[in-house]
Amino acid sequence: MQISSPELTIAPFLFNHQSVLENLPPTENEALLEFSERKEFPNSAVLFKEGQFPKGAYLLLSGIVRIDATSPQGQRQVIYFYAPGDWMGYRQLLNNQPLPIAATAIGQVETLFIPAPAFEELLRSQRYFARNLLEALSLEFTVWINRLTTFTKLPVRERLAICLLILRDRFSYLNPPVKYLICSRADLADFIGATNETTVRTLSSFRDNGWLTSRGKKITILDPDALASLVGSVSKD
Amino acid sequence: MQISSPELTIAPFLFNHQSVLENLPPTENEALLEFSERKEFPNSAVLFKEGQFPKGAYLLLSGIVRIDATSPQGQRQVIYFYAPGDWMGYRQLLNNQPLPIAATAIGQVETLFIPAPAFEELLRSQRYFARNLLEALSLEFTVWINRLTTFTKLPVRERLAICLLILRDRFSYLNPPVKYLICSRADLADFIGATNETTVRTLSSFRDNGWLTSRGKKITILDPDALASLVGSVSKD
DNA sequence: CGTGTAATTGACTCAACTCAATCCCCGTGG
DNA sequence: CCACGGGGATTGAGTTGAGTCAATTACACG
Known part of the structure; x- marks a missing residue:
């Protein structure tokens, strides 16, 4: 049994700074x-x-x-x-x-x-503010560990999938919301720790799979679930 | 001009928790x-x-x-x-x-x-204790960035050199101090994010260079400066 | 002084990198 | 509105660092 959604896939990599203003x-x-x-x-x-x-x-x-x-x-x-x-x-x-x-x-x-x-x-x-900040910082620890493990053990393909899902999430908060994300290949490459060429090739393969389309910097994710399950499939024993 | 000492080499990778009890x-x-x-x-x-x-x-x-x-x-x-x-x-x-x-x-x-x-x-x-803790946590940020960059951009050879210098440092605080460090190949490998075999081979090459000797888990660093300059040499343009 | 675990070595494979060329988007000026 | 130019994107060919699999050797401990 394999549980993997785009949300679950990216959660381990995101800070939770929103909590800093909670319960203030x-x-x-x-x-x-x-x-x-x-x-x-x-x-x-x-x-x-x-x-x-x-x-x-x-x-x-x-x-x-x-x-x-x-x-x-x-x-x-x-x-x-x-x-x-x-x-x-x-x-x-x-x-x-x-x-x-x-x-x-x-x-x-x-x-x-x-x-x-x-x-x-x-x-x-402001006592609560200070305390919330301390919590937010301490939560980052787990994120860094996950980031480390990802870089160390996952191949480029999986790393790029995660990166795309993260960017998709970030762009979803825009107002008005957009259906695509805008990111240069160099930014993608430097995030996942691969070369430009490798990143482009992997992206092409995703495109061939019908998981996304791209035109210049503009990338439209068509099948986030496919990307998530690509990453998730690492989890199956 | 190349500045690289074992101490400078490992500093970017170490937390500074000692400060938590400073000025208390x-x-x-x-x-x-x-x-x-x-x-x-x-x-x-x-x-x-x-x-x-x-x-x-x-x-x-x-x-x-x-x-x-x-x-x-x-x-x-x-x-x-x-x-x-x-x-x-x-x-x-x-x-x-x-x-x-x-x-x-x-x-x-x-x-x-x-x-x-x-x-x-x-x-x-305890106000100062809380504040010191906050500082210690915020300092870790830079350490994680360095760790990430290391994993992403440096080859196994350099990563192992850093790892050995870090362990050498940690073992230097033992009382009585020891001249060697004790670490399984598996621990080394899992720290630098390489396989067992690759780690062993790289270690052998260091041994061949006369930079260290080893007997089982016991590793004696003979030439820390050589290891540091191996890492440092990445810095030369 | 066996005996299991860890270390080492060898042979082979492959993911990802490098170098090099070409193509395509996009903004600019005529 | 369109030709032009430049930087980013893409593709190709070849290389290599590091992984896998498999066997052998060396410790360490009861």
Whole structure:
């Protein structure tokens, strides 16, 4: 018996930052809004760069944000695609380190920006907020383990399937919702840790299977269940 | 110009949990000790198992602890080797999740165990402790990124070199200090994400280079600098 | 001093990479 | 509205690092 849906397939790879604002007393919610400001970004805008010290934390309100890290040798690794409800750039605020990652807007993006001093103040004075943040961070542990295991043990085919399902999920939160996703082959490749060519070839094979169509950067997932069961089939003993 | 020492090579892969107890006011330190109890484990003892709910948090006082995760398909991934000063099992305490990992003693191990209710109480009442924990968790982010990039972009040879240098570091904290490290090929392989055979072959090649000697599980690193520069040489443009 | 588990070696295979060429989308300017 | 140019996407051919399967050897422990 094989249980695998697109939702179950991607769940192990997603942070759960939405919980940071859950069960927040009204006073803390107000404090948060009081200290914050709205910031918008056009497509491809850079929210923050690798190596910078963070100026504040971002709460993503709408749109998608890509996070990547580039090694000294110029190797790029796409780390994550953030969706509305996710917090960004706050970790290094907590420990005064330069950002190890860059954040780039995919399409139009709206955020709530909390400047560093305000964030510190919230953390000091707002008990539930601090606690929720601690929980959110501790939950990430499992996500990283899953990500590691995926890279180590799954072949490119499965990794790409997961990647596509994740992107499909992220794009589903857009308003208005879109039926396709937009992503360069290079971004796909750097997320799954494969070369451009291998990624293209694997994508072609998915297309041949009738699981998706593509036109340039625009990819339409036709059969998410097929992708999920491709990954799920790894689970069958 | 190439800078690469064993220490610099492994730093990107190590948590910095020692900071959790730094700058703690005397009252908080006392509270911590009051609530905690000493627990010891013999070689190969299991501190906690995957799937269990955590009964408390462990602070490692002496010895080495191996952390691994096993996928539903039986694939094992070694996640980390903890050294004295590191905290274990506290993340799932914070979010009431079952442990995604198992912890096993490597050699004789001493820990300070803080039962769950006491840990919660400390967190609630001890402001600096909570804040330090938040910092420690946020610092892990960078470590995971580095781990990901390593797995994705570096060949087995480099991954094994890093693994050996990490183990060398962990074993250096033993009392009395030892000149060698003890680790099965399977553990090495599951840490670097390679097969047993590939790991053995790569190890043999290191031996042929005169960088180490081995006898069973006992591996003596003769030339850590050579291993470091092997990894470092990736950095040269 | 056997005996089972772990380590090692060999032969073969294959997934994924590299290098190189060609094609196609898409924005620009005439 | 269409030709043009450039970067991204695609395809092809050849190579190789790492995996699989199978056998042999070396420890470690009762």
